[in-house]
Amino acid sequence: MMKVWSALASLRACSIMGAALFVLSGCQTQDSMRELIAGSAEQKPLLHRKIAEGPALGQVASLDGTGEDFYTVRLQMGVAKHPDLDKYLNDLLGKVQATLPTSPAPARIYITPEPTFTAFGQASGNIFIAHGMLSSLESEDEVVALIAHEYAHVLMEHYSTDIISDLSGGLYGGATLYMMARHNQKGRMDDTLVRQALVNEAVLEFSSTGLMPSLSREQESQADRLGMDLLLRAGYSPVGMTALLDRMHTWEGISNSRKVERAERLSAFQAAEGEEATKRPEGTAASPQIPSFSAAFAAMLDHASQGVQALKAELSKKHDDAADRGREIAAYQDQFYADLDRPPLTVKPWLALKEKRHVKAFFEGMQEINDVAELLSGQSGKEALARARKVKAGAAGHLPSARNLLTRAEMQAGNRDTATALMRAAVQSEDSLWQEHERYIMYQLGESATKGREAAEASYDRLGSPQSMLPLMIKLYMRDNRIIQADMFLLSCIKIGKPDLSAECHKAYKGIV
Amino acid sequence: MNKMRVVLFGRLVLIAGIMLAGGSSYAEDRQEVLGFKIQNPKIYTINGDRFIRSGTLSALPPLPAPVLAEDSRGYVQIQTNEGPVWVDRVQVLLKLSAGAKCPTGSVTVSTDRMNAGVRGAGEGCK
Numbered sequence: 001m002m003k004v005w006s007a008l009a010s011l012r013a014c015s016i017m018g019a020a021l022f023v024l025s026g027c028q029t030q031d032s033m034r035e036l037i038a039g040s041a042e043q044k045p046l047l048h049r050k051i052a053e054g055p056a057l058g059q060v061a062s063l064d065g066t067g068e069d070f071y072t073v074r075l076q077m078g079v080a081k082h083p084d085l086d087k088y089l090n091d092l093l094g095k096v097q098a099t100l101p102t103s104p105a106p107a108r109i110y111i112t113p114e115p116t117f118t119a120f121g122q123a124s125g126n127i128f129i130a131h132g133m134l135s136s137l138e139s140e141d142e143v144v145a146l147i148a149h150e151y152a153h154v155l156m157e158h159y160s161t162d163i164i165s166d167l168s169g170g171l172y173g174g175a176t177l178y179m180m181a182r183h184n185q186k187g188r189m190d191d192t193l194v195r196q197a198l199v200n201e202a203v204l205e206f207s208s209t210g211l212m213p214s215l216s217r218e219q220e221s222q223a224d225r226l227g228m229d230l231l232l233r234a235g236y237s238p239v240g241m242t243a244l245l246d247r248m249h250t251w252e253g254i255s256n257s258r259k260v261e262r263a264e265r266l267s268a269f270q271a272a273e274g275e276e277a278t279k280r281p282e283g284t285a286a287s288p289q290i291p292s293f294s295a296a297f298a299a300m301l302d303h304a305s306q307g308v309q310a311l312k313a314e315l316s317k318k319h320d321d322a323a324d325r326g327r328e329i330a331a332y333q334d335q336f337y338a339d340l341d342r343p344p345l346t347v348k349p350w351l352a353l354k355e356k357r358h359v360k361a362f363f364e365g366m367q368e369i370n371d372v373a374e375l376l377s378g379q380s381g382k383e384a385l386a387r388a389r390k391v392k393a394g395a396a397g398h399l400p401s402a403r404n405l406l407t408r409a410e411m412q413a414g415n416r417d418t419a420t421a422l423m424r425a426a427v428q429s430e431d432s433l434w435q436e437h438e439r440y441i442m443y444q445l446g447e448s449a450t451k452g453r454e455a456a457e458a459s460y461d462r463l464g465s466p467q468s469m470l471p472l473m474i475k476l477y478m479r480d481n482r483i484i485q486a487d488m489f490l491l492s493c494i495k496i497g498k499p500d501l502s503a504e505c506h507k508a509y510k511g512i513v
Numbered sequence: 514m515n516k517m518r519v520v521l522f523g524r525l526v527l528i529a530g531i532m533l534a535g536g537s538s539y540a541e542d543r544q545e546v547l548g549f550k551i552q553n554p555k556i557y558t559i560n561g562d563r564f565i566r567s568g569t570l571s572a573l574p575p576l577p578a579p580v581l582a583e584d585s586r587g588y589v590q591i592q593t594n595e596g597p598v599w600v601d602r603v604q605v606l607l608k609l610s611a612g613a614k615c616p617t618g619s620v621t622v623s624t625d626r627m628n629a630g631v632r633g634a635g636e637g638c639k
Binding site for chain 2 (some may be wrong): 115116117118130133135136138184237238241242243246247249250254323326327329330331333334338339341342344345347363367370401405428
């Protein structure tokens with residue numbers, strides 16, 4: 001088995017020299033590759049089952065950061081650009097690609113400003129890593145393991161069904177319209193904010209449950225195994241993958257604790273709502289000052305799309321936890337790579353980069369954005385505003401999420417003119433977030449039905465006519481007594497053929513929500 | 514006399530600093546094995562600068578098992594009934610920090626999250 005590592009090292013050397021030189025010299029790697037393919041067909045390392053056998057080509061293929069699916073994520077989360085980090089991560093991706101024996105699928109890595117331990121890839125090759133996850137990693141081996149895992153999904157074309165898109169589209173309409181109906185009071189700033197915050201919270205829960213398109217347990221496992229192959233071929237230690245999964249195990253503990261907390265808060269909220277409803281005179285709306293935003297969204301979720309809960313349960317069945325995945329990858333490593341003469345962990349380059357003043361400030365800035373967002377949810381207005389302004393002036397100040405945060409903070413502090421100016425500028429900017437459009441529409445709607453409809457029209461056009469906006473468009477046209485246009489939107493919505501979305505459009509049209 | 518006091522004070526500060534640094538470092542660096550990932554974890558001996566497989570753990574130690582030493586090539590030393598042994602880091606579960614957070618306040622995530630993509634490593638908040 002010692003020869004296996006030699007083969008890997010040799011492959012790596014060959015990849016550096018390039019394919020042409022490899023053909024000329026032979027690099028004595030063809031035989032080594034044969035040795036690498038140990039055992040029966042079923043026992044081979046995954047790399048050689050899924051990708052044509054052969055030496056590393058040393059090729060790199062990058063994406064240009066465009067495309068519809070990239071745009072969708074950019075609009076929803078924003079991309080946290082940082083030249084040094086982006087270069088570092090994409091150079092590592094290039095290292096992984098260069099080990100492939102075939103032309104690599106194009107890919108590119110982006111950081112998102114989310115604080116969670118999450119990363120995901122798209123079929124087109126875009127890979128998104130949440131800053132919370134990235135900043136947790138402590139060696140280059142771990143970073144490469146993560147990249148290799150995500151890139152493995154891309155290589156193996158782990159596409160999903162569109163069930164999630166259907167549901168999330170429906171949920172969007174449901175959540176938004178539900179909140180509009182529920183807190184439909186005339187456009188005072190705080191009411192708008194409350195509606196906005198509640199909708200955001202609903203979506204936060206939805207999007208943070210790991211409801212990425214569903215993959216099977218087997219596909220996740222394949223990505224771990226192929227990720228391990230790629231990690232080793234790129235010259236890194238298998239400990240990178242192990243450490244990544246161990247860290248994920250810790251994260252699952254944190255996340256599960258939060259799940260329990262949320263369930264408790266939801267129960268409390270539901271009890272409080274029931275009590276309030278019995279006291280409330282008939283026909284009056286609930287107070288927007290509800291006890292807990294975090295609880296409110298969960299109730300909304302149930303209301304907006306009953307299928308979501310069932311889907312969450314179904315997904316959790318399909319997905320091994322990190323401990324299971326760790327055991328599986330350990331067995332895989334033991335079977336094929338146990339006696340490799342391992343390189344030491346590569347710690348310095350990653351830690352040195354993380355410790356650079358501007359990189360550290362960038363990570364801290366993103367963390368502060370999330371911390372201040374939490375403050376805002378708790379309605380600690382003054383402190384939140386001061387901190388949001390500081391973030392905007394800092395190393396992460398160029399991020400759309402920093403701008404979004406400041407707008408929220410200004411609104412919450414009652415600085416109407418400043419908030420309005422920020423909102424206007426945001427919806428016209430190139431990196432505008434959906435949340436910023438939504439907030440502006442809601443705000444304008446508070447002014448008048450026509451202003452709300454006009455703001456929605458402008459966003460609808462600017463954002464490329466997203467399907468998920470259709471229920472809202474219908475609702476707003478109906479409200480502004482523009483029945484013919486509402487009819488046209490309803491027809492467009494039905495024509496798409498997504499049952500959940502269609503149901504939401506019908507509800508909006510009939511004024512049910 | 515004053516000079517002696519200054520020297521003495523300086524030494525005390527130095528000693529205190531060393532003690533504090535040592536304590537802190539130990540507390541932060543100390544790792545524990547929370548579990549084993551395969552049924553018969555391999556044990557290794559050091560030959561020169563190489564780790565050579567020398568068998569399997571005959572009896573698993575009580576968990577969590579403190580890590581006595583760690584080698585950057587991916588081996589950890591733990592205490593067993595038969596004395597300290599080196600095991601493969603890949604075959605043990607260590608408690609590693611995940612500095613990420615489950616947010617309660619929405620930052621940028623919006624209402625129409627639709628990714629025609631693939632599931633990734635890790636999970637969001639449950």
